[in-house]
Amino acid sequence: MEETQKRGFNPEKIKVILATDCGSTTSKARFFKKLGNEYRFVASGEAPTTVEAPFEDVTLGVKNAVREVEELIRHKMLAPEGIVCRTGMENEGVDLYVTTSSAGGGLQMMVAGVVKSMTAESAQRAALGAGAIVMDVIAVDDGRKLHEKIDRIRYLRPDMILVAGGTDGGTISHVVEISELIDAADPKPRLGAGFQLPIVYAGNKYAQKHIQETLAKKFALRIVDNIRPLLELENSEPARDAIHELFMEHVMSHAPGYDKLMKWTPAPIMPTPAAEGRMFRVIAETYKANVIGVGLGGATTNVYSVYEGKFVRTVSANLGMSYSICNVLKEAGVKNIMRWVPFDLDEVEVRNRLRNKMIRPTTIPQTIDDLVVEHATAREALRLGFAHHKLLARPLRGIQRARTIADIFEQRTFEETYIDMLKINWLAGTGGLLSHAPRRAQAALMLIDGFQPEGITKLAQDSVFMMPHLGVLSTVHPKAAIEIFEKDCLVRIGTCIAPKGTGKEGEEALKINIKMPDGSVIEERVKFGSIKKVPLKETETAEITIEPARNLDVGSGPGHNRDAVIEGGVVGIIIDARGRPLILPTDDEERKQKLVEWFRALEAYPEKLYELCER
Amino acid sequence: MMSSQAYTPGLKRKAATMVQKTRKLPIPGSMLVKKGMVVKAGDVLARTFIPGKVHVVNVAGLLGIDVWDTSKHMLKKEVEKVEEKEPIAMTKSFFGVFKKYVYAPATGIIERISDLTGQVILREPPVPIEVDAYIPGKIVEVIPKEGAVVEAPAAFIQGIFGVGGERKGEIKMTAESPDEALTADKILPVHNGKILVGGSLVDLAALQRAAAVGVKGIVVGGVEDGDLSRFLGYEIGVAITGHEDIPLTLIITEGFGKMRMSEKTFALLKEFDGRVASISGATQIRAGVLRPEIIIPRPELEEKEIAERGEEKEFVKHGLVPGTPIRVIREPYFGALGVVVSLPVQLQWIETESEVRVLEAELEDGRHVVIPRANVEIIEE
Numbered sequence: 001m002e003e004t005q006k007r008g009f010n011p012e013k014i015k016v017i018l019a020t021d022c023g024s025t026t027s028k029a030r031f032f033k034k035l036g037n038e039y040r041f042v043a044s045g046e047a048p049t050t051v052e053a054p055f056e057d058v059t060l061g062v063k064n065a066v067r068e069v070e071e072l073i074r075h076k077m078l079a080p081e082g083i084v085c086r087t088g089m090e091n092e093g094v095d096l097y098v099t100t101s102s103a104g105g106g107l108q109m110m111v112a113g114v115v116k117s118m119t120a121e122s123a124q125r126a127a128l129g130a131g132a133i134v135m136d137v138i139a140v141d142d143g144r145k146l147h148e149k150i151d152r153i154r155y156l157r158p159d160m161i162l163v164a165g166g167t168d169g170g171t172i173s174h175v176v177e178i179s180e181l182i183d184a185a186d187p188k189p190r191l192g193a194g195f196q197l198p199i200v201y202a203g204n205k206y207a208q209k210h211i212q213e214t215l216a217k218k219f220a221l222r223i224v225d226n227i228r229p230l231l232e233l234e235n236s237e238p239a240r241d242a243i244h245e246l247f248m249e250h251v252m253s254h255a256p257g258y259d260k261l262m263k264w265t266p267a268p269i270m271p272t273p274a275a276e277g278r279m280f281r282v283i284a285e286t287y288k289a290n291v292i293g294v295g296l297g298g299a300t301t302n303v304y305s306v307y308e309g310k311f312v313r314t315v316s317a318n319l320g321m322s323y324s325i326c327n328v329l330k331e332a333g334v335k336n337i338m339r340w341v342p343f344d345l346d347e348v349e350v351r352n353r354l355r356n357k358m359i360r361p362t363t364i365p366q367t368i369d370d371l372v373v374e375h376a377t378a379r380e381a382l383r384l385g386f387a388h389h390k391l392l393a394r395p396l397r398g399i400q401r402a403r404t405i406a407d408i409f410e411q412r413t414f415e416e417t418y419i420d421m422l423k424i425n426w427l428a429g430t431g432g433l434l435s436h437a438p439r440r441a442q443a444a445l446m447l448i449d450g451f452q453p454e455g456i457t458k459l460a461q462d463s464v465f466m467m468p469h470l471g472v473l474s475t476v477h478p479k480a481a482i483e484i485f486e487k488d489c490l491v492r493i494g495t496c497i498a499p500k501g502t503g504k505e506g507e508e509a510l511k512i513n514i515k516m517p518d519g520s521v522i523e524e525r526v527k528f529g530s531i532k533k534v535p536l537k538e539t540e541t542a543e544i545t546i547e548p549a550r551n552l553d554v555g556s557g558p559g560h561n562r563d564a565v566i567e568g569g570v571v572g573i574i575i576d577a578r579g580r581p582l583i584l585p586t587d588d589e590e591r592k593q594k595l596v597e598w599f600r601a602l603e604a605y606p607e608k609l610y611e612l613c614e615r
Numbered sequence: 616m617m618s619s620q621a622y623t624p625g626l627k628r629k630a631a632t633m634v635q636k637t638r639k640l641p642i643p644g645s646m647l648v649k650k651g652m653v654v655k656a657g658d659v660l661a662r663t664f665i666p667g668k669v670h671v672v673n674v675a676g677l678l679g680i681d682v683w684d685t686s687k688h689m690l691k692k693e694v695e696k697v698e699e700k701e702p703i704a705m706t707k708s709f710f711g712v713f714k715k716y717v718y719a720p721a722t723g724i725i726e727r728i729s730d731l732t733g734q735v736i737l738r739e740p741p742v743p744i745e746v747d748a749y750i751p752g753k754i755v756e757v758i759p760k761e762g763a764v765v766e767a768p769a770a771f772i773q774g775i776f777g778v779g780g781e782r783k784g785e786i787k788m789t790a791e792s793p794d795e796a797l798t799a800d801k802i803l804p805v806h807n808g809k810i811l812v813g814g815s816l817v818d819l820a821a822l823q824r825a826a827a828v829g830v831k832g833i834v835v836g837g838v839e840d841g842d843l844s845r846f847l848g849y850e851i852g853v854a855i856t857g858h859e860d861i862p863l864t865l866i867i868t869e870g871f872g873k874m875r876m877s878e879k880t881f882a883l884l885k886e887f888d889g890r891v892a893s894i895s896g897a898t899q900i901r902a903g904v905l906r907p908e909i910i911i912p913r914p915e916l917e918e919k920e921i922a923e924r925g926e927e928k929e930f931v932k933h934g935l936v937p938g939t940p941i942r943v944i945r946e947p948y949f950g951a952l953g954v955v956v957s958l959p960v961q962l963q964w965i966e967t968e969s970e971v972r973v974l975e976a977e978l979e980d981g982r983h984v985v986i987p988r989a990n991v992e993i994i995e996e
Binding site (some may be wrong): 146147150151172173177180181182183184185186210318323324326327329330331348349351352353354355356358359360361362363364365366368369370371408436438439576606608 | 666670672727729738839840848851852854870900946965969987
């Protein structure tokens with residue numbers, strides 16, 4: 001609210017809102033309106049992004065996307081000079097326009113720190129949290145020779161550099177050494193040749209004077225509070241804020257057309273992942289829950305976790321479903337993709353199909369087998385993206401700590417992530433492929449197979465891809481953002497119940513008593529290796545008691561019962577007794593049969609797929 | 616009218632057009648040409664110098680002195696020039712009896728002496744970076760400090776995907792028809808320096824044979840993904856290419872797998888058999904889309920002919936309309952040619968159960984099919 005007042009407009013008077021996201025491939029416009037007493041989503045439009053040659057003006061793509069909305073709802077919003085303000089006519093103008101951007105590759109940063117697993121890792125988390133793609137992490141102990149580091153810094157041409165290093169009062173020579181390397185490399189910014197490259201310094205405060213002397217002449221240097229003032233404390237907020245300010249002042253202002261776009265909107269342009277992350281934090285705060293979120297895009301996969309109050313975002317810069325789809329093929333391997341395909345398909349054919357999707361990324365699957373191949377690839381992108389996330393979502397390094405009895409029993413080390421899947425309450429996804437999946441059960445299965453939730457987890461997804469739009473809107477009009485988010489954005493898919501542990505195929509894994517909203521009680525016995533769906537509508541809740549087998553854990557310890565009240569969704573309750581970790585049968589025929597069984601159980605695909613599998 | 620822009624505009628294939636290429640330095644530099652000048656393909660248009668390689672010398676460590684005393688022991692000061700193996704720092708011990716030196720690892724200048732880290736940074740002389748014209752033509756615009764725009768009448772053909780950078784060579788047809796594959800036995804020693812045009816496919820053996828005989832480029836309909844990976848020695852992850860370290864440039868015009876080259880592309884290349892072309896495999900598939908290209912300079916062209924032959928047909932300007940010739944670019948009709956019969960305004964269900972904008976088309980074999988608009992491209996044949 002403060003933000004809006006600062007900009008001199010009254011949130012109460014805002015009736016018509018336009019939000020856009022300039023993505024790497026597509027610019028997406030979303031139109032919101034106050035209907036009665038609440039804000040609702042009305043229409044959307046999309047068009048190719050035009051930040052690169054031959055257009056080199058981001059506003060063209062934005063206008064094309066907005067024009068689609070104009071045509072759909074017959075509400076005029078465009079004028080030659082930009083977005084029209086409301087004129088008083090019912091179908092003309094907007095009261096508020098906001099936008100996010102990841103066009104032209106998003107915010108590309110390099111981070112540097114002294115110790116790779118300590119300050120450099122904190123800097124990496126801060127840059128990622130700010131919505132950046134981290135191109136490389138340079139550290140004194142990263143194993144590379146000095147000249148190799150210099151060559152690398154020079155070659156990268158990032159949009160911005162974040163330098164951290166040393167605790168306040170600790171040694172200063174190492175962080176100065178890093179700054180000397182950057183000065184010697186003299187990297188040039190990616191956009192706006194001839195402009196000074198922005199650098200944020202968030203290291204030992206006693207080194208600030210030396211950093212100033214080393215870097216201030218050649219670079220646009222911003223000095224902020226130390227990211228690791230003490231070993232046991234990570235303070236990333238000041239660095240994150242500085243990154244956002246410099247993103248607007250230095251990076252965006254040099255990207256083609258952004259000077260115009262910045263004048264159209266009263267709010268700062270946010271990097272898309274920062275806005276998306278903001279909405280996952282809204283879920284965590286609103287429902288006081290541990291949340292894992294994923295944005296599966298065309299170019300990148302962003303994974304977010306809000307776990308016991310800690311927010312971490314990671315981006316797998318080259319795992320995406322359109323023009324970086326072949327990086328999923330490369331990283332996961334064709335066999336891992338094909339394990340999710342329930343029919344016979346030649347490996348060469350799969351490779352060529354994915355390559356053809358890469359070179360013509362705007363095409364869509366027309367046949368059921370093509371759709372299944374894309375979904376198989378998506379599962380692997382999600383799996384890899386989450387594996388990457390867990391490497392950064394881990395306890396702070398460099399601190400002495402006592403191991404608890406629980407740590408010893410679980411043989412847990414501090415190398416591992418602190419995310420305990422049994423404690424995750426929400427798993428939510430966004431991005432074109434998930435949002436456009438023809439049946440919600442498909443999105444549910446992709447999320448479950450990619451992330452393997454344990455215990456009781458609510459599943460949700462973004463209805464038509466508007467989380468970034470709402471994220472940036474929430475910075476100026478939180479009320480509108482939250483209302484739209486609840487009513488039109490967040491689709492509750494259902495609740496997944498999945499015991500942790502493995503068992504013998506066919507043996508009983510768990511028994512669930514479900515007290516349905518009408519008072520009836522259903523008893524479900526689910527065998528190990530299977531998955532089952534129990535319908536429970538979006539607005540309904542049910543009381544359940546789960547009795548897992550001796551070695552299986554649903555959150556109360558192996559073999560212990562758990563009572564809970566769970567929510568329904570468009571799919572309902574999904575009881576996943578396939579085991580954690582989920583292991584697919586090694587025998588090819590058995591694997592295909594199992595996939596068909598699982599798909600059928602959730603009614604995930606049309607009958608045509610099963611006919612194809614039987615051929 | 617609620618028109619959808621959801622179609623692929625198709626690749627450019629023009630026998631006569633005015634090609635403009637913007638040639639830019641990666642960082643600002645100085646211009647060597649002026650507007651109106653006529654240039655050859657290899658002429659340098661602009662030049663700049665990137666700062667030379669940097670050497671970090673741990674002077675304090677090598678001399679065994681305290682880091683804060685580093686500058687006191689330097690024989691050379693900041694910005695001073697040094698020759699390779701020249702002493703740059705020295706320490707004396709035992710009342711000056713023993714002297715210990717640190718020598719310059721390369722010729723350059725002393726850029727920084729740090730009394731905080733004990734390190735000295737030495738920078739080698741700047742390295743020149745140049746940008747050439749790439750095609751023979753006329754300079755029509757000079758972009759101060761960055762580069763220039765070269766214009767030339769030419770035939771211009773875009774591929775769908777390529778690897779390898781800019782190269783020049785004579786076009787040589789190796790196929791009689793667009794569905795013939797380019798195999799190793801068709802590649803002869805006389806093809807050294809040539810750009811070979813095949814039909815539907817090039818396999819690994821042919822790629823290796825072409826590299827061995829010194830072929831400059833290959834233009835074909837398709838390639839198997841596995842063969843390309845084996846030829847490159849690695850798998851391409853993201854579709855940003857053009858910098859591969861390979862001896863030839865490969866351009867595929869249709870897609871991955873065995874793909875009959877489009878009639879028009881094949882006919883155009885055949886028309887210019889024996890002519891010199893500039894090619895580039897650089898591909899970047901993102902907003903803006905950079906596709907590989909084959910440019911065949913045609914200085915003999917009259918302006919009138921360029922205007923007549925280069926003019927875009929109505930359907931290219933206006934997108935899809937009934938009667939527009941199209942090609943399907945995804946399964947199940949991948950590669951099929953046809954014409955648009957109708958463009959229903961309402962979204963329609965397709966086999967996947969997605970509700971999408973579609974078109975009804977009549978394929979060459981007479982079949983009437985419904986295809987998502989996103990899965991076709993317009994062709995100008």
